[in-house]
Amino acid sequence: MKGAPEDGEEVMAMKASLLPEVEISQRLAAIPRWTEKNSEIERTFEFRDFVAALAFVNKVGELAENAGHHPDIDIRWNKVKLALTTHDAGGLTGKDFDLAAEIDQCRE
Numbered sequence: 001m002k003g004a005p006e007d008g009e010e011v012m013a014m015k016a017s018l019l020p021e022v023e024i025s026q027r028l029a030a031i032p033r034w035t036e037k038n039s040e041i042e043r044t045f046e047f048r049d050f051v052a053a054l055a056f057v058n059k060v061g062e063l064a065e066n067a068g069h070h071p072d073i074d075i076r077w078n079k080v081k082l083a084l085t086t087h088d089a090g091g092l093t094g095k096d097f098d099l100a101a102e103i104d105q106c107r108e
Helices: 009-014 021-030 050-067 094-107
Strands: 035-037 040-046 072-076 079-084
Touching: 021 035, 021 094, 040 094, 050 072, 050 079, 050 094, 079 094
Parallel strands: none
Antiparallel strands: 035 040, 040 079, 072 079
16 A cells, blocks of 8 residues: 655646647647747736626636636736746646636637
8 A cells, every 4th residue: 555645746746847839839829819928828808897807707716726727817907817827847838728728718
């Protein structure tokens, strides 16, 4: 019977790998409204008013919690800017693109 993982062992097993530039370009093509800037991907969403923007942020929050991966969120009245990067990996990983695609689906 295997014992409990050593401190950090479980976290290391879950750490995502950085994507090479060619794969970043390919993955960006699948989410065309997102742009890459400074080792993160970002997109700004526009809504009819502040209440609709907040409702969207709550949906994003639920997706992020389920994924265990959280975007930086900036709310400006009816606009929501999301930025994704995998901080512990030091840049973009598949986790960023997977969550971006899920966010796009909940917006449509």
